[in-house]
Amino acid sequence: MASHNSEIIGRSFGDRVLFGLVILLALVMAGPVLYVIALSLKDNKELMVDPHSVFHMPYTIKNYIDTIGTSNVFSWVFNSIIVAGGLTVFTLILSSLAGYGFARLNFPGRAVLFVIVLLGLAVPEQAVLIARHQIFSWLGLHNSYPGLILPGLSSAFGVFLMTQYFRAIPKELDEAAILDNASRFRVFWKVLLPLTVPAQATLGIFTFLGAWNDYFWPLISATKKEMFTLTVGIASTQMNFAQSQGIGFLMAQAVFAGAPILIIYLFFQKYIVTAVSGAAVR
């Protein structure tokens, strides 16, 4: 009995320590975000005089009003939504079709082709950057949405993920549907694709977040201000206007920039946790 009690106490103590560590970690993670929000609510002149004024009143929403009135941040957000959204939609379509093909269709060279796709995972973006830049330049695709979207469509990760997911679906479902007079496309569309929703969610979230946060390719491809994505736009503000317009104004833009992604996190929290833990992939 005594050992039983001590076990409960020990477990409870361990839980408390763990809980404390989790809170500490959450504060470390949340600290910079809270600091950004606090800075965005401070008057720029006050911050110039006293950087520590961020920790006390008064606060103001002037930076947000200025952002809405003067900044390009909304056009950058719009560009990012088009690029990240378009990339996500097309990646899901292409990866699903390719995954179905690799998992279910027998065609010559399937195994070799799949290995080639997997090799795509090992090729760093930097290695193909110059060639890609050159090709897109010849095609006149720089400073356009296709120019920003197309490079991300060849998602080796997406094809691999969807192939593995389709492979995990029992073939008896295909066979039952074929015996039910379904065409191959109907088997794919009506029977198999709905079963891949968890994998689609995983791939969609990773693709959207990756595209939203991508800085490298938009920096190269989008040289005109009106085609800047959010990451490139914010960076240009930081370089050009941080000193002249103030850190509070910059942070207000950062909050605007982060809002869409925060909303996505809130809506898709369950899927994101599943995606990150890998539980969606059987």
Add this chain to the structure above:
Amino acid sequence: MTASIDINKVTKRFGSLTVLDELSLSIPANEFVVFLGPSGCGKSTLLRMIAGLESVDSGEILINGERIDDQPPGQRGVAMVFQSYALYPHMTVRDNMAFGLKNISVDRAVIEARIAEAARMLEIGHLLDRKPGQLSGGQRQRVAIGRAVVKEPKAFLFDEPLSNLDAALRTRTRIELAQLHQRLKSTMIFVTHDQIEAMTLADRIVVMNNRKIEQIGAPMEIYNRPASRFVAGFVGAPAMNFLPVTIRENAGFVAATTGAGLELTTAIPTSGLPDGPFELGIRSEHVRITPPTANAAEGVVDVLERLGERTLVYVRLGDGQQIVGSDSGDSRVAVGDRVGLAFEGAKAHLFDASGRAWHGGEAGHG
């Protein structure tokens, strides 16, 4: 709706491996046929070839006299119930049952009527709006059958559909399948490795082994007059006892002598028998347990299996061979006892070196 099925010299290969070799079989309309055999014997492959899920390398398959092995699966007029049930997990029971009919543009009212009738027959009306994940194994099984029934197929194909059920549910579902067959009067082909399912459900059993058909016959014909040593050993629980014997003629019939020196007079005619060696086969119910006597085989009881109405007694003979005999349900025999064995020689079977069976009675051999 029902149909006869003819399989003519069908061969199936997977790469260099031949899994079915020039196999022929005729199934009349309305018959309940069971393909019985061990894993890997090709029984499921044959079923899938009838369904159209596997191609035919040579030979032909006909339904109602029309060749169908070159037709797509959906146009053959057969419905299949899979071992895993293969219900579409994201669709409700109603949608699962309607899917096949929607694909061939059946009128919505007709679909609803068929679903209602099948649901009433299978007692799944209250499950129609649930998804497969919300059903028990037995309910899923009924839905899978319902999905087949609504298609009003020419023939039903069952691929080990009871394997995933627990013992009690399996017995109940077996009876329900037999009743379903009586109600629908449809041709049914059922694949199993379970001989009890085969014996209880089949009008005829097709015993398969090693790429070919070993025997086709009614359940009791298969049991009483197995065509080969394989069938004799595979059908029946416990398996038939086999004893190496030497034979001699006794008034036109075989007299067999076991390794332990016991001589049995059988009802098997000696005419036509090839040269030896031979094995004698006898089922446990034809080996009675007696008190030890000087002129009978005897041995020591190894294991007892009390089945209620009878007791199976596993006896180790002097030469190390184990024989399964049968005693009354309230047998007082205990493990370690020395007992005698009384063989009913007239019920014995003889198997030659090729595995072919020779029986007593008017037929001569199987």
